[in-house]
Amino acid sequence: MLLYDISPRFCETDAMGHINNTVLPMWFEAARGAIFELFNPGQDLSKWNLILRKIDVDYLAQTSYEHPAQVRTRIGHVGSSSFVVEHELWQEGELTVRGSAVMIFYDYGAQQKRTIPPEIRAELQKLG
Numbered sequence: 001m002l003l004y005d006i007s008p009r010f011c012e013t014d015a016m017g018h019i020n021n022t023v024l025p026m027w028f029e030a031a032r033g034a035i036f037e038l039f040n041p042g043q044d045l046s047k048w049n050l051i052l053r054k055i056d057v058d059y060l061a062q063t064s065y066e067h068p069a070q071v072r073t074r075i076g077h078v079g080s081s082s083f084v085v086e087h088e089l090w091q092e093g094e095l096t097v098r099g100s101a102v103m104i105f106y107d108y109g110a111q112q113k114r115t116i117p118p119e120i121r122a123e124l125q126k127l128g
Helices: 024-031 034-041 120-125
Strands: 001-006 050-059 069-078 082-091 095-106
Touching: 001 024, 001 034, 024 034, 024 050, 024 069, 024 082, 024 095, 034 069, 034 120, 069 120
Parallel strands: none
Antiparallel strands: 001 069, 050 095, 069 082, 082 095
């Protein structure tokens, strides 16, 4: 499991004083940074090799500006060319948001998916 600590910013709040619903997918993406690093050390955009297929976000409780939060990330499934990243956002001991992302190992030059290399697959499976 990967842990990513968040200090909510005032600009991320909505009119009700809660973290805006559009912010949570960005927090989840930031938490995937360590996974991006597995595929592309240094995260050089000229060598980028992942593409987002799908995201889902379930809002379970309000997330507030006043308290730090933590994204807990794990790999739920690894296929031949894709994998599922599962996220949970915790704040003050409460699960407030759950989400997932389907990522595909992708060759932008050829515009097609590729098989995940065995060494990366092994690292992803360690995060399950």
